[in-house]
Amino acid sequence: FDYKLDLAELDLRTNLRLSPRHELLAGLAYRRHKLKVIEQSVVVSFAKQVTSMGIGSAFVQDTVTLSDDTHLMLGTKYEDNGFTGSEWQPSARLSHAFHESLFGWLAVSRPVRTPSFSENYISVLTGAGLSFLTGHENSLSEELLAYEAGLRTRFTEKLLFDFSIFFNDYDKLVDRPTNAVGVVNGNFINSGQAEYAGLEGVLHWTASPTQRFDLSYSYLDQRNYRSPDFWGSASNFNSKHLLHLGFSTALS
DSSP: OEEEEEEEEEEEEEEEEEETTEEEEEEEEEEEEEEEEEEOOSSEEESOSEEEEEEEEEEEEEEEEOSSSEEEEEEEEEEEETTTEEEEEEEEEEEEEEETTEEEEEEEEOOEEOOOHHHHHEEEEETTTTEEEEOOTTOOOEEEEEEEEEEEEESSSSEEEEEEEEEEEEEEEEEOOBOTTSOBEEEOEEEEEEEEEEEEEEEEEEEETTEEEEEEEEEEEEEEEEOTTSTTOOOOOEEEEEEEEEEEEOOO
16 A cells, blocks of 8 residues: 655744734744545555645634733634535633743643544455455544643742643544454544643753753543444543653754
């Protein structure tokens, strides 16, 4: 199986200060995708040899100065694509400087992931012909509601600490249908749901003008994953701890 994907993109942006309290950022974009299948195979094939799609989008973002120490950022993105039609992706972020060495923020957003060519047109045959998976043209966008809060504090000129917590609520995730014995059969379908919660703390130490150390700890909790439409799907719980030490230096 072999294919060729061509991409053309145009992006325009502007920044306007409407008043002392409002700073506006806006933009338009257009992307054109063209997929050409060069060679099909028995295992992997596409329903269309040549297909193309245009994606137009626009966004606007207003940063509002509520006070010298408090700012509110409101924005939204509109996208029109050939698979799911219109998609709105709003976001909001509130930030506040408690004093010169302590800064905090709250944020919420709703991004989406639109379907790919594969999720619409691909066919996959596995397991000596006993298992198959196909795309379909009614695929939906995967949706996310993301919540975040964080603090940044500076202990000294050389020591900085970042801390953040988040909660992500996923819906309409692309899932694979399985039968009673666990064999994958059928079309991709947006039946998956998941919830993730986590936190991260990062300590930054600038040892010298050319050397920096970063010590971080992160925790991720996969609250559940469920696909009620198919056999074999069940909720599960999974946690992950990660400790990382990084070092960077400038060679010149």
